[in-house]
Amino acid sequence: MLIYPEERIALFIDGANLYATARSLGIEIDYKNLKTYFANKARLVRAFYYTAILEEQEYSPLRPLIDWLDYNGFTLVTKPVKEFTDEHGRRKIKGNMDIEIAVDMLNISDNIDHIILFSGDGDFRRLLEAVQRRGVRVTVVSSHSTQPSMIADELRRQADQFVDLRDLKDVLGRPPNIKEDEDLSDSGFEEHL
Numbered sequence: 001m002l003i004y005p006e007e008r009i010a011l012f013i014d015g016a017n018l019y020a021t022a023r024s025l026g027i028e029i030d031y032k033n034l035k036t037y038f039a040n041k042a043r044l045v046r047a048f049y050y051t052a053i054l055e056e057q058e059y060s061p062l063r064p065l066i067d068w069l070d071y072n073g074f075t076l077v078t079k080p081v082k083e084f085t086d087e088h089g090r091r092k093i094k095g096n097m098d099i100e101i102a103v104d105m106l107n108i109s110d111n112i113d114h115i116i117l118f119s120g121d122g123d124f125r126r127l128l129e130a131v132q133r134r135g136v137r138v139t140v141v142s143s144h145s146t147q148p149s150m151i152a153d154e155l156r157r158q159a160d161q162f163v164d165l166r167d168l169k170d171v172l173g174r175p176p177n178i179k180e181d182e183d184l185s186d187s188g189f190e191e192h193l
Contacts, residue, residue: 001139001163007042007113012101014119015051021120021143021150025166028174031069037171038116045112048104049074052081052095077104102127109134116141122152129158141165
């Protein structure tokens with residue numbers, strides 16, 4: 001991954017998308033390692049983490065991760081999950097964070113040289129184009145080595161640089177065989193929508 005040491009960078013982590021990608025690759029993300037890795041490569045201005053949460057649950061498996069991220073310098077952006085019933089009478093839940101990511105990315109783009117987006121969602125293609133027009137380089141981290149591919153082709157093509165999450169496994173992944181109760185700095189227990 002090409003990152004210049006003098007660059008001001010910001011991380012945008014689509015929590016549900018990164019979780020699904022990492023899970024399909026058999027990787028458990030260690031968020032402490034993730035933040036340290038990028039802070040050592042350049043001037044890390046902000047690390048955003050986006051997720052929707054079920055508020056009516058007394059305990060959410062996502063809560064320990066959210067608390068850990070909040071106490072360790074990540075900027076958390078959350079919103080409640082919306083419930084609805086589909087045309088077949090089935091209960092569905094929805095927790096899309098695309099607008100929040102887009103607004104924050106556009107707002108910070110004048111103060112950043114390089115954005116690293118952890119998502120494969122093709123809906124972000126136009127957003128990447130908009131921040132690139134402001135002179136910001138964009139790296140997308142997702143995976144096309146999964147079946148099916150987790151990265152939309154149009155997003156991969158729009159990015160200045162695409163990095164397969166599989167190639168960052170040794171840097172961002174939690175070592176195997178560590179008990180989950182030993183360290184809450186990862187997302188092995190996280191449930192996303």
